[in-house]
Amino acid sequence: MQKNAGIRLARTIHFICNNEIISTEINPAASALDFIRTQLHLNGTKESCREGDCGACSILIGELNGSQVNYKTVNSCILPIGALAGKHIVTIEGLNQQNLNPVQQSFINESAIQCGFCTPGFIVSLTGSLLSSSKINYVTLLAAIDGNICRCTGYASIKRSIINFVDLHSNKINQANERTKELVQYGIVPEYFLSIPDMLNNITKEAKEDYITNGLVTAGGTDIFLQKNKEIENEGIIFIETDSKLPKIYIENNECRISASATVNEIRESSILNKILPDIKEYFSLFGSTQIRNRATLGGNIINASPIGDMTIFFLVLNSILHFSEDGKLREVSMSEFYKGYKLFDKKPKEILETISFRIPEKGLKINFEKISRRTYLDIASVNSAILINVRQNIITDISISAGGVAPFPMLLKKTSKYLNGKQLCLTNLKEACEIAEQEISPISDVRGSAEYKTILVKQIILAHFNKLFPDLIKAEELVW
Amino acid sequence: MVNTDLTKHVRGESIFIDDIPVPVNTVYLSILFSPLAHGKIKKIILDEAIKVPGVKKIFTAKDIPGKNQIGGIVLDELLLAEDEVTYVGQPVAVVAAETQLIARIARNKIKVEIEKLKAITDPREAFAAGELIIPPKIFSSGNIETAWKDCDVIVDGTTETGGQEHIYMETQVSLAFPIDGEGIKIFSSTQGPTVVQRIAARVLDLPMNKVEVDVPRIGGGFGGKEDQANAWAAITALAAFNLKCPAKLVLPREEDIRVTGKRHPYSSDFKIGLDKDGKILAYEFTFYQNAGAAADLSPAILDRTLFHAANSYFIPNLKATGLCCRTNLPPNTAFRGFGGPQGMFVIEAAIFKAAQTMGIEPDVIQQKNLLKEGDSFHYGQNAVNCTARLCWQSLDSKFQIKEIKDSIAKFNSSNTLLKKGMALMPICFGISFTNTFMNQASVLVHIYSDGSVGISSAAVEMGQGINAKLRQIAAKIFSVEISRIKIESSNTTRVANASPTAASSSTDLNGKALLIACNTLLERLLKSAKEDLNLKENSFLEIKNEIVYSNGNPTKSKWIDIVNSAFLKRVNLSTQAQYATPGIYFDKEISKGNAFAYHVYGTAIIETTLDCLRGIYRIDSVKVVHDFGKSFNKQIDIGQAEGGIVQGLGWITIEDIIFDHEGKLATNSFSNYKIPDIHFAPEEMLILPLENSTNPSGVFNSKAIGEPPLMYGIGVFFALANAMKAFRPNINISFSAPLTPEKVMLKLYSRSKEKSSNYLSQ
């Protein structure tokens, strides 16, 4: 059983920015972006939206793992400085060398720059992917900039730059385990990257940390930093910490356990989860952006209790159990009983969500997740939904459907599921189920859509689940109504 | 071609205004904006706010030494509210403090008592209440009254187009320094340094020569910084002037979106008449322009809507009415296309509906009515070098319209829940400011004694590549290494009385002025070189790649030699030159004249795929034949076209501006106002230049490129409409843009007859 190592707040925060060691006593809740721009005077990192939604402020954050450093792209605007302790961060300045590096050169080759305000962010994100992806190709690099917005270019020239880069360089980059060395060799990152592991070892030894127990609990901070910017500055924050030696995702007694602090990307990349939930990587490619997925945690998604949290909606149908702790006292709550109202849930103020667990779905169980939003990527759902279902000889035997954005909290469509359980899988029953779902939900009109739209979406998504999972049983023609 | 700007950008080394190092005594500003759309200010209570440690001063209207007036076309906009507020987001008071955080904390402690008055957000409602900013504008040609009799088909309807937020990636920012006790220097992220100078001078009661405005570069503008940088620059100038220390203001994104104006939403009525073959005989329409609370540039924008209301089509009888309606929204403003897109959407909707009625495809009507050489526009100008038909034909021969249609038909017959739709979208866009006097520009060119060249123009580099183009022009005329040429910041002390960088015309105007200046200097240099080389007056001297040639033969003289010698001989190596577009005029009384130097044409074919189960869609391709004239920088021009198209299709699809009935913006952040990302942008964009085109009115025969391509994006609406009709042949398309996934879904599945969206309105 994994356990919270405690709550940490270092008085002095030590980290490396580019090739320099930084020590600061600044409020750990302060935004990394402000620190980078106003204290370190590194102006290549830009502020545009300040809510994690544009990537202009992208930086890399590297964490020591054995003798290697693992890098991820993150948005510095919603990143608390405290989260940098013991890490290496890289800004655009830290990628510059005497001559343009090949990523920069590819942007020049294809004129993928207009006003230039977004450009450093794109270069950083692409480099982040080069440092961290096992495979380097057009698709992986395109995915790496799903959190970078450009208002000028229409992206066509940026796509051409990636093609240009892939054509010229991708065949050279193939050793995932010696990646930093490789990139140094080809001039993609500067040589100082090679000395970072040693430097990190030294600063982590130096760091003395005081432990405190008050303040806002922060995991990835991707929700809390948007909602409570001011309170954080006043109250301070405490970071959730897990013992990094323990696995975040593991199987025990036919049960899968995921640490609350697992990030969306850790979940997407987990070989265990990909085995038992085959399309999970695909589903959560619709969650935020690369930068957000590198920070956003499962625990944060569940405790944030947004009615449209994507992971929450997904793990609801798995009948998951939430495991809380408070001063060593453990408590379990079924996720299906957890939510009580808008941002109301069964958790005591000081309780920390440690893990969530679910029984590994039996053979034959099928799962699907759907999310509909105005913009397909990097957008919050208008409605999302997951389904878990078993059909034997055309009879639905086990079923659970969840839906987000249609009630004050993430909802299990219990009545709808109950109606379908034991029924024959046919269009008549599905349509009836849609009518029941309509009765069961209580969407409101807001910027993500009118109540009427959301009602239509729930029904259509139910049909979409079946269309996707049982294309042979539910014919497309039948779904035109 | 190496572009030094680009190299700096990829290294994160280019300086935007927020990156300029500031002195320690700089004060930071935070603005208190009106929380209400309409009301009487009863009291502004500053007591709590002023007590916050670190606050230097709080400014209200009474602290303005000059005129509290920032209006341009109409003097109807206050810098700081006096006794009334007329939109949510109107500046009321300004806190100056030691840090940004202190300024914001203090700002939040200001209390304003406002007596709420009725707010109007809908332009038709404003019109009914008599709230017009200027009298109705009417354009007409032929005889519309008699023309209806000749029509076999008459169709009418209404259309709506939504606003659009600029989302320049760099928000509004200004930094002002007091100069020598009596003047002020402002770094402003503006497209119009002269306008900022004029407004700041007016507000501070200074002559313009005591206000210097400098613009290093801006992080995107798109029209949103043509007039709307003025207020922020004037506010920082006010604080710096009063407190005698530098003052800085960066609008946080949420404030920028909430308080600045956007593309104008329009509500329009149309009536179109055709003969049985699809020839358009008559077109009558009324535009209700939602101008917001003050004129800003709305009247000029409305003009362009009227100019471009017939798009690329010849329509013999036309009557257009434009109504500039005052509402309680932030004053709407320029946005790439400047009213043109709103006008073109309506004619395209009219054609779509007429085609539906006639049982033919819209492109039959589109093609049949395309402008021909010599056709007269409804504003009296004749189409000259008209390439509307050539572009269409070239598109057809390159991309095979029929084949695309067939493949779509095939796809649709073999897919039930996925449907494809296509549309053609011709465009025609007039180049020139519609206000004739603005069609002028001047430059200042120095050749330094070491042979390097410095160019000052008022053109602001905002990503459109003007600096690269100006460098190219100078390098070409002098025939020297491009690395010798530097483009200076745009600065009102070096270039005065300039028009804003807008109307797609910065290359045309500044480039032509630069041609004149460079030729003047070249002439002086060659004259001096002739003397040096003891050549006869009539011998032919030129520079080729830095080397001086005499009658076609290289001499021993190089660029640097002749510059040096001319300098020693006291030849003037600097010059200023002005260019004013010839031959344009417009009689506002009768709405007739040669309003434009020339027109830009092109045609796009657009394909989309609609997931009819989920109501979401993908833009498969946008293929274009565009008339660039003779482009002298293809990479920049193609980039402008691609960027414009994606902005245009964003406007027409997912960029949904939602105000509630109280005039509060609901879509006030990146998280709920969505612009295209890399996945939403068309999977394929192919932009081919129309071959053998030329344009004597442009620099090196090129054509303006900034705005026109945006309007190709309009075609996405009709491509999606066709996909919807492939799924449900009997639906009537409502011409309401943006066509969000929500609107698609409601159209395909709504059971209620009521208009949807009960809580929020557009």
Ligand SMILES: Cc1cc2nc3c(=O)[nH]c(=O)nc-3n(C[C@H](O)[C@H](O)[C@H](O)COP(=O)(O)OP(=O)(O)OC[C@H]3O[C@@H](n4cnc5c(N)ncnc54)[C@H](O)[C@@H]3O)c2cc1C
């Ligand atoms: C640009 C952007 C895009 C986004 N896109 C999506 C999206 O597509 N889908 C989606 O679902 N969400 C999205 N989000 C929201 C957010 O990223 C997710 O909800 C995320 O999972 C939150 O995790 P976090 O670790 O960042 O939470 P935090 O912000 O750190 O915390 C959120 C809340 O949970 C509490 N908390 C966190 N961990 C624990 C714990 N272990 N025990 C007790 N309390 C805890 C915190 O105190 C806080 O109240 C997006 C956010 C941004 C900024």
Ligand code: FES
């Ligand atoms: S500033 Fe936009 S993501 Fe950080």
Ligand code: FES
């Ligand atoms: S180049 Fe201007 S935002 Fe990307």
